[in-house]
Amino acid sequence: MALRFHNTLTRSVQDFVPLDPAGKKVGLYCCGPTVYDFAHIGNWRTFVFADLVRRTLEFSGYDVRHVMNITDVEDKIIKRVREAKTTLRDFTGQYETAFFDDLKALGCRLPHVTPRATEHIPEMLDLIAKLLERGVAYKAADGSVYFSIEKYRGCGCTYGQLVKLNYDEMRAGRRVTSDEYDKESLADFALWKARVLEDGEVFWASPWGEGRPGWHIECSAMSMKALGRTFDLHLGGEDLAFPHHEDEIAQSEGATGQPFVKYWMHGAHLMVEGKKMSKSLGNFFTLRDLLAKGYSGREVRYLLLTAHYRETFNFTLEGLTGAKTALARIDECVGKLRELGAQGSSPPGSASSDFLARFSNALSDDLNISAAWAAVFDWVRDTNKRLADTALTAADAASALAAWEKVDSVLGIGSKAEAEAPGEIQALAEERTAAKKAKDFKRADAIREELKAKGWAIEDTPKGPKLKKV
């Protein structure tokens, strides 16, 4: 089944056909984090969604070049740098490091290119110069440069490709210098912002005087540098469709005269306990907050991956507890298959089971993740039954495992690393074995309780006692 995605540009689900004539290479750009704080789980929903798109493309055999920028200069950052009385690099560096740590904890594949905005100022200046040359940008009295929507439309270009715009409601001539995407009005936007006192030492030289780039131009410059003037896929959260992405299209197509992106995909927002996530409501979580509460990165990833990307998702802590249970079911089944499969080998090609086909068809259908998880849990149930009935041979188990590994190359939940029991725990387990041998069952039971209190369960298997973290 051909891969199909919802394209915001056409407002429909379309077959995915890459620009590459060989049908192999795919360029994927997702707007990255603004590194002025730790990314919250809403941001993570979007980045995990981008990871799912990339993994699905790779699963389907495409050779993906995944680019995600780091926005390390914009209004909010400058304000925080000023408040923290530090330098831009020192300030953003700490959150950038935290971002990559979290990305790993959530099992996301590292994008191939992660450009920093501050390292692409020359590319941004080039783009702005081109827009001025083409007459769709103008310099204001203070040295700022603005994009003129009117001139751009006058050239026969469309402003409002992703969203329907009502031009009568546009406040003509009102320019907005703010980068805050939820506050920008439907009007000309800044490409270059002339230096002001509050910017402190955050400025660069330009043909129009000292200043800094506007947020939108950063993404146009970095995406086109890494992927070319026209590329396949551009992703982001739904809040970015307007004006950020609309402005990216206008700047890029205004400068190159060529189509910018073939497929635009937008992920819906994450709510927390039924409400918009906000610091004042106390329902604002970073990944770190959740790890500190004892949840794991893979549990968070699992939960974020349970909802379809175009549906608003309500995040709850109970949901995370449910994620723990669901993952334990998968882990147990896969663990048993590993034990059995270790005695056999999977004949080549045997992994292409019905399970794999069902999973793959679900994802191809605009990432129908609910149907994909249903395939996983039906497979777990069926496999458990066959294991209980001893209806699986070692070769069957190895083949089932090969299918699971393919499926997990998309889901990315991995297997729970067999927690290595610390020495003290192992010593207790050995003491219990000795007590049992000596028929001191009272002592053996007491040790079992002691282990339980320390968070370990002991299971007697034909291969001897096995420790399990609970």
Ligand code: AMP
């Ligand atoms: P930012 O760091 O603010 O530039 O945002 C990074 C990404 O997170 C963008 O793609 C946003 O659209 C996305 N985002 C922000 N808030 C949420 C949310 N509550 N749910 C899902 N995505 C979000």
Ligand code: ZN
């Ligand atoms: Zn962007």
